[in-house]
Amino acid sequence: MLVAILSAALMTAPPAAGAPDAAPPLPPATPAPAAPIAPPASAPTSNPATPPLATARPAHGSGANPSRDARTAARATAESELMATLVPAPYTAEEMRTTAAALGAEPGAKDSLDSLVLQYESLTTVPYANASAIVHSRLSAAYRSATATGALEPMAGPELAALLEATIDWRRTLAAADMEFVTRAATLRTNEPAQLPGMALFMRVVKRDDVPANDPAAAVRLPDLLDESGITGADRRRIEGALERHWSRLASVIAARRVELMNTALERARLEESWGPAWELTAPQATIDERIRLLDQFAARDRASEAPLRAANHDAALALLLEVIGRRAALAVLGVMHVDDLVQTGVRDSAESRLIADHAQWHNCQVRHCVVTPEIDV
Numbered sequence: 080m081l082v083a084i085l086s087a088a089l090m091t092a093p094p095a096a097g098a099p100d101a102a103p104p105l106p107p108a109t110p111a112p113a114a115p116i117a118p119p120a121s122a123p124t125s126n127p128a129t130p131p132l133a134t135a136r137p138a139h140g141s142g143a144n145p146s147r148d149a150r151t152a153a154r155a156t157a158e159s160e161l162m163a164t165l166v167p168a169p170y171t172a173e174e175m176r177t178t179a180a181a182l183g184a185e186p187g188a189k190d191s192l193d194s195l196v197l198q199y200e201s202l203t204t205v206p207y208a209n210a211s212a213i214v215h216s217r218l219s220a221a222y223r224s225a226t227a228t229g230a231l232e233p234m235a236g237p238e239l240a241a242l243l244e245a246t247i248d249w250r251r252t253l254a255a256a257d258m259e260f261v262t263r264a265a266t267l268r269t270n271e272p273a274q275l276p277g278m279a280l281f282m283r284v285v286k287r288d289d290v291p292a293n294d295p296a297a298a299v300r301l302p303d304l305l306d307e308s309g310i311t312g313a314d315r316r317r318i319e320g321a322l323e324r325h326w327s328r329l330a331s332v333i334a335a336r337r338v339e340l341m342n343t344a345l346e347r348a349r350l351e352e353s354w355g356p357a358w359e360l361t362a363p364q365a366t367i368d369e370r371i372r373l374l375d376q377f378a379a380r381d382r383a384s385e386a387p388l389r390a391a392n393h394d395a396a397l398a399l400l401l402e403v404i405g406r407r408a409a410l411a412v413l414g415v416m417h418v419d420d421l422v423q424t425g426v427r428d429s430a431e432s433r434l435i436a437d438h439a440q441w442h443n444c445q446v447r448h449c450v451v452t453p454e455i456d457v
Contacts, residue, residue: 150224157231158218165246166210167287169203169253170260172196178279179264183272191267195260202256210249217242233344235351243345250288250341254334257283275320277327284330288337297385301329301395308403318402325395332391336384343384347377 170178175196184192220238222231233239261283265276274282285300292298301322305315319326350373351358359367 150229153229154224154231157224157229158222161218161222161231162211162215165214165242166207166249167253169207169256170199170283172200175199175260175264178261178283179267181272181274182261182265182276182279183268183270184264185269188267188269192264195263195267199256199260202259203253206249206252210245213245214242233348235348235354235356237352240345240348240352243341243348247338247341247345250337253287257287273316275323275326277323277325277330278319281326281330281333284334288334290337290340292385292388293382294385294389296392297389299392299396301325301392301399304396304399308399310403318399321402322395322398325391325398328391329388329395332387336388339384340381343377343380347374 176192179188179192179195217238221234221236221242222239223234224230225232258280261276261280265279281301289300305318310318354362354370358370362370
C-alpha cells in the first residue's frame, strides 16, 4: 500500500542541516563483498548488447555428464548476468528515440536526433566493446562459483582489481554520455513532453546504476510510490512534473552511490591483493584482527552510502504526499506532531496543496502513518 511505503520513507527524518550523513543502525556486519556478487543463475539474459559468453562444452567420452553440463551452463548464465551488471549496456538507438519522443521531440526533429544518436554512439561503442572484452577475459579468474548456491563470488587478486578498474572507467564514460544525451535531447522539445529531463535521467540511472539498499527508507523508489497511489493519466503527469527537482536529485544520488560502492570494492580488492592468498590462515592473529577491522570499515562505508539516498527519498516522499493528499488533509495533519494512523483516500487538490509547502511546521512533523479522510473539515 502507498501508506506503508510512504511510512518507510518518512518515518526516518533526514539529518539536520550541517550534520554529516550517518548510516542507519544495523547489527555488526560481516566483511562486505569485494565486488558485485552474481546471484545463482536463473534465466539467460536477453540483452542483445551483452557480449556472448562461453557455453557448456560438449560431453567427452561415450556418455554425457548431465550434472557437469548443468553446472557449466549455470556458470555461463551467471556470468552473463554478472557481465550486464559490471558493464551496463549503453542506450540503443531505439531507446534514444523513445526517450527523445517522451521529452517532447517531434518527428520533424529527425535529423537533429539522428545527429545525437551518432554522437552518443561515437562516445560509447568502442569503450563499451573494450570494457566488455577486458571484463569478460578476467571474469573466470576474478570470480568463483559458491559451492552451496552457485553464486559468483569475487576472488582477491590482480585479475579482480583489473576487472573493477575497467568497470569503473566504463561507467564513468557511460554516465557522461547518458547525461549529455538527455540534456541535448530535451532541447529538441516542440511538443508537450510526457517526461521532463529529470525524470528521464532518473529512469536511465535506475536502470544503469541502482543497487539494492538494506534501509527500507533508502530502498523505496518514487515511481513505486506513484504506482501505489493509483493516480493515472493527466493527474499523474502533473504530479510527476511537480516532482522534477526530486527526480534530478534522486538520479544524482543513485549514480553517486554506485560510484562510491565501486570505488570501495576496488580499494578492498587492491588491499586484499597486497595481503596475498590465504592470509586468514597464515598471518599472525594480531595481523588478522587488524585486517578484519579494515574490512569492517569497508562494510561501514557501504552502509553509509545509503544515507544520502534515504534523505533524498524522505524529501521526495514528503513532496509527493503534499501533492497527493491536498490542502484540507495536510492542514489537518499540521496540528499534530505525531500522527499514528493515516489512510490515504485520494484527496488530490494539488493546486491547494502547494500552499502547504509554506508551513514550516509540516516539515517538522514526525510522520509515521497518516490518516486522511475527505470528511475532514478544515
